[in-house]
Amino acid sequence: MSKPLRVGLIGLGTVASGVAQILLRHRDRTRERAGRDVEITRVAVRDLSKSRDVEIPSDILTTDAMSVATAADVDVVIELIGGISPAKELVEAALNHGKDVVTANKALLCEHGDTLFALARETGRCIAFEAAVAGGCPIIAAMSQSMTGNQITSLAAILNGTSNFILTQMLHNDASYDDAVQEAQECGYAEADPSMDVKGTDAAQKLGILTQLAFGERISPDQFPVQGIDELELEDLHFADELGYAVKLLATAKLVNGHLELHTQPTLIRKERPLAQVDGPYNMIEITGDAVGKAWFSAMGAGQMATASAVVADIIDVAVGRAAITFPHLNLWQTEEKFQLQKSEDIERRYYFRFHVEDRPHVIADIADVLGRNGISLSSVMQKEAQIESPKAGEPPVVPLVFMTHNATEGQLRAAAIELDSLDCVQPPWLCLPVSDDQA
Amino acid sequence: MSKPLRVGLIGLGTVASGVAQILLRHRDRTRERAGRDVEITRVAVRDLSKSRDVEIPSDILTTDAMSVATAADVDVVIELIGGISPAKELVEAALNHGKDVVTANKALLCEHGDTLFALARETGRCIAFEAAVAGGCPIIAAMSQSMTGNQITSLAAILNGTSNFILTQMLHNDASYDDAVQEAQECGYAEADPSMDVKGTDAAQKLGILTQLAFGERISPDQFPVQGIDELELEDLHFADELGYAVKLLATAKLVNGHLELHTQPTLIRKERPLAQVDGPYNMIEITGDAVGKAWFSAMGAGQMATASAVVADIIDVAVGRAAITFPHLNLWQTEEKFQLQKSEDIERRYYFRFHVEDRPHVIADIADVLGRNGISLSSVMQKEAQIESPKAGEPPVVPLVFMTHNATEGQLRAAAIELDSLDCVQPPWLCLPVSDDQA
Ligand SMILES: NC(=O)c1ccc[n+]([C@@H]2O[C@H](COP(=O)([O-])OP(=O)(O)OC[C@H]3O[C@@H](n4cnc5c(N)ncnc54)[C@H](OP(=O)(O)O)[C@@H]3O)[C@@H](O)[C@H]2O)c1
Ligand SMILES: NC(=O)c1ccc[n+]([C@@H]2O[C@H](COP(=O)([O-])OP(=O)(O)OC[C@H]3O[C@@H](n4cnc5c(N)ncnc54)[C@H](OP(=O)(O)O)[C@@H]3O)[C@@H](O)[C@H]2O)c1
Numbered sequence: 001m002s003k004p005l006r007v008g009l010i011g012l013g014t015v016a017s018g019v020a021q022i023l024l025r026h027r028d029r030t031r032e033r034a035g036r037d038v039e040i041t042r043v044a045v046r047d048l049s050k051s052r053d054v055e056i057p058s059d060i061l062t063t064d065a066m067s068v069a070t071a072a073d074v075d076v077v078i079e080l081i082g083g084i085s086p087a088k089e090l091v092e093a094a095l096n097h098g099k100d101v102v103t104a105n106k107a108l109l110c111e112h113g114d115t116l117f118a119l120a121r122e123t124g125r126c127i128a129f130e131a132a133v134a135g136g137c138p139i140i141a142a143m144s145q146s147m148t149g150n151q152i153t154s155l156a157a158i159l160n161g162t163s164n165f166i167l168t169q170m171l172h173n174d175a176s177y178d179d180a181v182q183e184a185q186e187c188g189y190a191e192a193d194p195s196m197d198v199k200g201t202d203a204a205q206k207l208g209i210l211t212q213l214a215f216g217e218r219i220s221p222d223q224f225p226v227q228g229i230d231e232l233e234l235e236d237l238h239f240a241d242e243l244g245y246a247v248k249l250l251a252t253a254k255l256v257n258g259h260l261e262l263h264t265q266p267t268l269i270r271k272e273r274p275l276a277q278v279d280g281p282y283n284m285i286e287i288t289g290d291a292v293g294k295a296w297f298s299a300m301g302a303g304q305m306a307t308a309s310a311v312v313a314d315i316i317d318v319a320v321g322r323a324a325i326t327f328p329h330l331n332l333w334q335t336e337e338k339f340q341l342q343k344s345e346d347i348e349r350r351y352y353f354r355f356h357v358e359d360r361p362h363v364i365a366d367i368a369d370v371l372g373r374n375g376i377s378l379s380s381v382m383q384k385e386a387q388i389e390s391p392k393a394g395e396p397p398v399v400p401l402v403f404m405t406h407n408a409t410e411g412q413l414r415a416a417a418i419e420l421d422s423l424d425c426v427q428p429p430w431l432c433l434p435v436s437d438d439q440a
Numbered sequence: 441m442s443k444p445l446r447v448g449l450i451g452l453g454t455v456a457s458g459v460a461q462i463l464l465r466h467r468d469r470t471r472e473r474a475g476r477d478v479e480i481t482r483v484a485v486r487d488l489s490k491s492r493d494v495e496i497p498s499d500i501l502t503t504d505a506m507s508v509a510t511a512a513d514v515d516v517v518i519e520l521i522g523g524i525s526p527a528k529e530l531v532e533a534a535l536n537h538g539k540d541v542v543t544a545n546k547a548l549l550c551e552h553g554d555t556l557f558a559l560a561r562e563t564g565r566c567i568a569f570e571a572a573v574a575g576g577c578p579i580i581a582a583m584s585q586s587m588t589g590n591q592i593t594s595l596a597a598i599l600n601g602t603s604n605f606i607l608t609q610m611l612h613n614d615a616s617y618d619d620a621v622q623e624a625q626e627c628g629y630a631e632a633d634p635s636m637d638v639k640g641t642d643a644a645q646k647l648g649i650l651t652q653l654a655f656g657e658r659i660s661p662d663q664f665p666v667q668g669i670d671e672l673e674l675e676d677l678h679f680a681d682e683l684g685y686a687v688k689l690l691a692t693a694k695l696v697n698g699h700l701e702l703h704t705q706p707t708l709i710r711k712e713r714p715l716a717q718v719d720g721p722y723n724m725i726e727i728t729g730d731a732v733g734k735a736w737f738s739a740m741g742a743g744q745m746a747t748a749s750a751v752v753a754d755i756i757d758v759a760v761g762r763a764a765i766t767f768p769h770l771n772l773w774q775t776e777e778k779f780q781l782q783k784s785e786d787i788e789r790r791y792y793f794r795f796h797v798e799d800r801p802h803v804i805a806d807i808a809d810v811l812g813r814n815g816i817s818l819s820s821v822m823q824k825e826a827q828i829e830s831p832k833a834g835e836p837p838v839v840p841l842v843f844m845t846h847n848a849t850e851g852q853l854r855a856a857a858i859e860l861d862s863l864d865c866v867q868p869p870w871l872c873l874p875v876s877d878d879q880a
Binding site: 018022026029030033034035130136137138141142145146147148149150151274277289291292293294295296297298299300303305306308309310311312313316317320321322325326329 | 458462466469470473474475570576577578581582585586587588589590591714717729731732733734735736737738739740743745746748749750751752753756757760761762765766768769
């Protein structure tokens with residue numbers, strides 16, 4: 001049997017203590033699968049006095065993370081502190097000191113993947129990052145190994161478990177957005193500040209990483225439409241439901257006429273599709289390949305043990321030498337400009353519009369006129385009798401009005417939006433969501 | 441760049457010609473992913489004169505399969521003829537001649553995996569077999585690499601696309617079993633003789649392979665309950681639907697009180713579960729791991745290009761050297777008797793019973809009495825008014841009668857079955873199906 005693999009853990013928070021639990025409580029099982037012992041030799045934390053739900057000998061605990069990243073008795077550094085700095089400097093130091101790196105840090109990879117992957121190639125080391133996207137769902141392995149017989153043509157994915165939990169709570173428990181967010185916080189699915197999750201940033205970062213793997217292109221979230229779930233009202237979920245759709249925060253990357261189209265938005269998905277049926281804090285990735293057709297992968301998108309499961313798989317991949325083979329073959333962050341990014345304004349989709357309008361004649365005609373003049377034609381209209389009190393005292397009550405459109409471009413939408421904002425009969429804010437076609 | 445990988449194809453039927461299409465039409469893409477050229481240097485068929493949907497130079501075509509398995513200019517042998525013999529002899533010859541092997545042959549692995557894997561270990565070669573289970577769905581990679589941080593505690597899977605297609609056609613098109621089988625044959629999903637598929641044999645063989653990966657145990661289909669879909673009537677799908685269940689041919693392997701429980705049977709699954717929502721020729725595997733919780737994998741379970749996608753991924757794994765690492769770490773077919781197989785008669789589940797009975801008093805009581813005396817208690821009864829003509833001329837009409845039971849053992853069931861068979865009021869054949877609990 002080979003020498004033990006010596007692990008340096010940076011961080012001992014939610015995910016890292018899950019990793020430590022698996023490695024310490026299942027030594028034999030891990031040895032059998034890794035072909036050698038896997039030993040935690042060093043652990044860095046911020047606060048030595050904090051009590052931990054896993055027992056780490058005090059002589060291997062330190063607050064000096066850099067000493068772990070560079071230690072002679074560490075073969076692989078597991079970066080689980082999150083954020084950009086000092087995570088970036090620690091990963092760089094580890095690579096420069098001849099260590100492989102395992103990380104769950106999507107923010108870091110999304111922002112600095114190019115530098116870090118280049119450095120890893122230069123130093124002959126590898127970076128494994130299964131846990132950075134979709135938690136316990138092994139989508140990185142699937143894309144980088146199992147789909148190599150395919151050109152992937154589309155990805156459509158639920159990548160943020162927090163948002164999906166919130167949307168599920170709203171619809172199933174008739175809860176407002178705010179109540180559902182609070183519930184998510186109480187269950188440990190949302191941070192005190194949930195904005196990275198609910199504003200779509202987290203999902204868009206993960207989409208950036210998957211886009212690298214599927215299409216070899218580096219595209220950052222500021223280059224494509226990103227919209228969060230925080231503008232949704234409970235009634236939108238009900239209207240969509242009535243129309244035969246579920247609303248999910250959907251991250252999409254697909255080839256359309258040779259162009260690469262990306263967006264991360266709350267999206268109407270026909271209820272029959274597997275993506276529409278994913279409830280709670282789960283993730284799902286639907287991949288279409290030119291050979292395999294459609295394939296689906298689903299598991300918990302976050303959470304201590306599900307994420308730790310992915311990190312441990314990466315550690316074992318490093319231990320057996322598989323990561324050292326997989327990584328250089330990924331050609332990650334070495335863009336060859338195979339595919340051009342579709343300009344946002346040219347992205348063409350069907351849309352769902354929801355307005356709160358004054359309950360008087362001609363309102364439908366006024367809105368339809370604005371949409372029509374901007375080239376957006378309607379496929380259906382749903383006017384609800386349910387009345388909502390006008391936010392302006394003394395004014396007549398308002399009613400919800402829902403339109404579904406035929407295909408229109410994001411450009412047409414933006415032009416129409418300016419006019420819609422200035423319509424007197426429409427109460428701000430109104431909402432517009434894309435509808436996913438059945439292909440993605 | 442390294443030397444080309446030289447591929448010897450044995451067979452050029454459905455799957456193999458899909459593989460050849462990918463390798464020949466996407467040379468550049470394959471080279472990029474494999475890190476070297478992948479060349480087809482030899483191809484064996486039965487009939488040289490058959491026209492093929494892929495162009496193979498006639499000088500590399502032969503009917504002498506053994507010459508391909510042993511050729512000096514072949515690095516990896518792709519066995520795609522199916523069946524036990526001569527597939528087994530060819531794989532053995534290939535390994536003995538220092539070649540790696542890729543195969544989609546579940547029948548071969550299920551029956552002779554132990555011998556073949558031992559020989560591969562002995563000769564220092566590897567056998568890759570992603571395509572042998574669940575077609576385009578990369579479940580072998582998922583289990584052997586991505587789940588290594590877990591003890592898998594249960595597998596519940598739809599592994600036969602043909603059966604799933606037939607069940608879907610029956611329910612959605614109100615088709616009889618026979619009509620649905622014919623439809624499956626016309627669509628190319630079922631063989632002229634569909635018995636391997638509809639009798640559960642194919643799914644049970646695949647479950648045997650997955651059980652090796654998940655639990656390290658070698659269990660053959662004759663050691664656990666295997667039941668096909670060929671006993672089902674359309675009405676059973678409707679009754680189950682009414683009760684809130686879908687009926688799927690479910691292959692299950694799970695740990696129950698430290699024992700390993702296996703079965704492959706048409707099973708009632710609550711409609712909310714992802715497994716119940718898989719329609720048509722798709723496969724799905726639901727894995728439960730002690731760290732990750734539940735994870736789902738789904739794709740086409742068969743078909744030319746979906747299966748070829750899996751074979752090509754294996755070829756690329758061989759090309760980059762990943763297969764040579766993964767294979768020896770699998771410890772496949774090296775049983776250590778970690779888990780004991782639960783005896784069939786001790787398997788405990790809830791059941792669905794459907795009888796056709798004479799429409800007269802006391803019938804329910806008579807049947808309930810038989811069940812009760814055998815320790816099987818009822819949770820619900822559904823008597824249908826719809827009348828069916830008695831098969832015996834001049835006899836009174838019969839009506840369908842459905843019972844759902846509380847937990848009972850397979851042993852209790854078998855004892856009851858003998859008595860039920862001899863009840864005058866029950867028209868043969870009656871049907872009994874297990875109900876899946878929510879855990880698996
Ligand atoms: N939580 C999830 O479900 C999940 C899922 C997928 C991916 N991830 C990713 O996994 C990573 C870790 O997330 P987490 O939820 O485990 O975070 P966390 O619970 O906040 O843990 C962070 C850990 O890092 C330590 N730390 C922070 N800065 C440090 C420094 N400068 N030096 C030494 N130690 C430092 C903290 O020490 P103290 O304990 O002493 O404060 C803590 O143990 C992030 O990149 C996150 O995006 C998390
Ligand atoms: N079809 C699927 O969707 C699917 C899915 C998953 C796994 N699989 C597995 O893949 C394997 C191949 O299936 P398939 O559907 O591709 O089979 P197939 O269409 O029947 O093709 C078999 C091929 O093998 C050739 N062959 C048979 N015996 C031979 C011999 N002794 N020497 C040389 N060539 C011989 C045949 O030659 P001729 O063409 O000259 O007759 C034919 O090209 C099987 O193990 C099957 O279980 C198939």
